[in-house]
Amino acid sequence: MIRFGTDGWRAIIAREFNFDNVGRVARALSKYLLESNKRINGVVISYDTRFLSDQFALHFARVVASNNIPVVLSSKFTPTPVLSFAVKQLGLNAGVMVTASHNPYFYNGIKFKASYGGPVLDDFVQQIEKRIESIVAPIDEKRVRQNIQYLDLTKAYFEHLKKVLRVEVVEKFYDLLAYDAMHGCGIGFLQHFFEEFGLKAKYLRHEENPLFSRGRPEPIPENLLDLQTLVREQAMGLGLATDGDADRCAVIDDQGLFVELHDLMPLLARYLIKERKFPGDFVRTTSLHPTIDRLASTFNRRVKEVPVGFKNVTEQMLAENILIGGEESGGFGYGFHLPERDGILTVLLVLEMLAYYQVKISELVSELRQKFGPFFYLRKDISQQ
Known part of the structure; x- marks a missing residue:
């Protein structure tokens, strides 16, 4: 059962947190964005230094891209606030951070970020949970090639902090x-x-x-x-x-x-x-x-x-x-x-x-x-x- 807490979804790697479930969450996010936004600007995705975080982020990106939603995928791991800044700076619909934050090494997780550059509120999470399905998310390789762009998210963040x-x-x-x-x-x-x-x-x-x-x-x-x-x-x-x-x-x-x-x-x-x-x-x-x-x-x-x-x-x-x-x-x-x-x-x-x-x-x-x-x-x- 995929359940989101106060700071996202966290679970044990290979037990609940696996590629199939990550894909299900990605598909649920895609459905919600397509249903609730008149204009789809895209999603930005980053990840931490945990085991397989980069691969989970890539899989999440592939599922979202398969739903014909543009994806900006970080070219390297970043802090969560870098991802949050990128959502706002790039004017995108949502951000996804693959991380389990401070949890033990055998955990991983997903945090959602809103267009304003901060944590999503309760209604957003509830809408995602309602759309999680049992079927495994399909991949459309043509759409993946068309919709995923790799980007170094750190440069704009560095420049912003130097102004602050x-x-x-x-x-x-x-x-x-x-x-x-x-x-x-x-x-x-x-x-x-x-x-x-x-x-x-x-x-x-x-x-x-x-x-x-x-x-x-x-x-x-x-x-x-x-x-x-x-x-x-x-x-x-x-x-x-x-x-x-x-x-x-x-x-x-x-x-x-x-x-x-x-x-x-x-x-x-x-x-x-x-x-x-x-x-x-x-x-x-x-x-x-x-x-x-x-x-x-x-x-x-x-x-x-x-x-x-x-x-x-x-x-x-x-x-x-x-x-x-x-x-x-x-x-x-x-x-x-x-x-x-x-x-x-x-x-x-x-x-x-x-x-x-x-x-x-x-x-x-x-x-x-x-x-x-x-x-x-x-x-x-x-x-x-």
Whole structure:
């Protein structure tokens, strides 16, 4: 049974997640797009570094193309936010990301992205589920040849981020930093910026490994021990990490300690308001500590609280003027960018903030807690089995 959760469809490879089922989902998407759109501009598809992700993406593309829908297929793996940006930038009907994000290596999955460059809402998913059939999707080789175009999605994304960032400020970041890609889609992407901006960095798990070193590509403290040790033992100024599809991130301070996301969101929000002069309110999921609410009141900004799931954040970002939206798991979206989590941009904004203030992030966290009070947080993941 193919069932979509809060962030797409995820299943065990070769059990539920196989080529036949991927084809069924692709056919269901094709039917829905053909039935609900007066104009078919096409679909863009990308994939992560997991086992067979590139082949699953190709099969998905072949099924969609067989339904006479134009397909832009990424020429290489990309972070999810790159795919989301491409949907909006290219003016297409939908985006498809083959990824299981932070799940164990034996999972894969599919995320849908809407034309606005963010997660699809509930009605879209329900329409796809209703159209999934038991028959295997047929392939029309002639239509495949006519309708699939390969494209490097990264170039436009890189140029966009350089317009969003204050590059001249980021270039002043003076500390040695470490980056843990967790064998995921961040490989090469942050390195591109670090090298262009002249930053000094060391890299961990910066090569493709579909087994993820037998771990999970989720940037939580227990999965970042090597990064914390490296920062502490080599007296680095900062540690950074992104998850499997690089839409979420984590920060390690100069003492080798994990920076809680409950601190990171208010720090970024304050910087974007005070120094970048951005307008807009905030939206957070229920799992984020209300430090952000206390900060908002000092700037006469509103905070909207929504249920867990970034699509709920996206819904508010589409409806209102939102500067920053966030969730406890490390995903932040920005109104001046996309209604979508972007771990790559968040990491670069952290660097910009630290370069602007010329301080360690531990100092900013200490100052924030002195002003708005401490908090106590413990996360416990409970298996459904």
